[in-house]
Amino acid sequence: MDNGFKPKFLICTECNEEFVFTIQAQEYFAERGYSEDPKRCKSCHTTYKKVQRNGKPQGQTEIQYRD
Numbered sequence: 001m002d003n004g005f006k007p008k009f010l011i012c013t014e015c016n017e018e019f020v021f022t023i024q025a026q027e028y029f030a031e032r033g034y035s036e037d038p039k040r041c042k043s044c045h046t047t048y049k050k051v052q053r054n055g056k057p058q059g060q061t062e063i064q065y066r067d
Contacts, residue, residue: 003027005023005026005027005030006023007020007022008021008026008037009021010037010038012040012044013039013040013044014041014044014047014048015041015043017041019041019042021037021038025038
């Protein structure tokens with residue numbers, strides 16, 4: 001079945017590494033109505049989502065500032 005999708009090589013906006021936007025991933029995006037390509041690789045996307053849920057990345061501590 002030819003759906004017109006071809007693998008795309010993209011650059012992650014977080015780590016600047018190249019990653020592949022696979023045919024299966026493109027089909028998934030299309031099924032859900034997403035109109036833009038992903039901006040982050042899978043690893044950075046996972047970290048981004050954790051930060052959004054928890055407020056800070058794992059292993060990173062808050063810095064306390066004194067007046």
